[in-house]
Amino acid sequence: MPAQPVIGVLALQGDVREHLVSLAECDVIARPVRRPEELAEVDGIVLPGGESTTMSRLLETFELLEPLRKRLVDGLPAYGSCAGMILLAGTVEDGRPDQQQLAAVDMVVRRNAFGRQVDSFECELPVIGVDGGPVHAVFIRAPWVESVGEGVEVLARVPDIPSSGVAAGRIVAVRQGSVLATAFHPELTGDERVHRLFVETVRAA
Template sequence: MKIGVLALQGAVAEHIRSLEAAGAEAVAIKWPQQLEDVQGLVIPGGESTTIGKLMRKYDFIKAIQQFSEQGKPIFGTCAGLIVLATQIEGNQGPEEPHLALMDMKVRRNAFGRQRESFEADLSVKGIHEPIRAVFIRAPLIDQVGSHVDVICETNGEMVTARQGHLLACSFHPELTDDIRLHQYFVDMVRESMQQQG
């Protein structure tokens, strides 16, 4: 099993470390053709507008949409969550969606600039003990479609969701030593490989 980490921006090395600790082979994805060699993809944090521009510049939009159409799992963290969403609310009103794969409306920098960073212990559906979550200028999920399962909330706010083979969270699971959310994603990739034979 090989999982790619989109290497346009963000904590690529940390995601690779977490995925490998969870038992997968992990590789940095710098070109769309590399997607043919992996069974899952992580889209890390960073700045969603910048990631979107770079994805367009290097022809990743259609390539990742086709990757998703094959049922291959994708995990977006922080800005990666924004990139996956069908609707984006920013500080200057609505933005054009990037990949538009997950049926959810998200809000950029939802926790405000002052409370830019905080940590919390969160309960995630399907993971037994609470996980440690690091929020850095985090987005929030405002609304989800009927096929989206919200698997984690903090203070009544939706911060992790799953839609079939798609997983997205508002925080940075790669910035702690807790690999269980990466393990959850590795298990999704394993199941997907079994289904595809």
């Protein structure tokens, strides 16, 4: 692993610039990834928030779906936020029948759970592995995790506070091996601690 690992951000749709800015604060080389040859050069990949069905189609259009699946199987560290979490899931509820999954995390995710239940939502969220107190978590028509397999570590659940409603107790951050996923958008808050957690994973891979 070089002193400065190269971390790509899937740059087909979504919060690409915000992730690149957050990663730049973490002493890594951050690059947009749009082509298979760019994917081949990275030590880790970020799948940004956006619209998961659109991103799924664009992965196929840009011939990135199978190369990305192969690299994930081979152990490429990955981090997905919101729509990225949906793409990484093994199973998606309320998804489109033709939606492609990367199946890198053994979890069942409900698409747009916050969008249909409690709309956009923000809270102070303790996250296992993130030091310095809770992160300010922003959920925008976000998914939540219905269930996880044995190999998946739950890093965060929505706290039981008056504003959380039906989301209270729902799983919103997980890790399986070198793959991290959150239902919220740390790239929108200016707090790069979740990105630093991912960078630590990349360096350890």
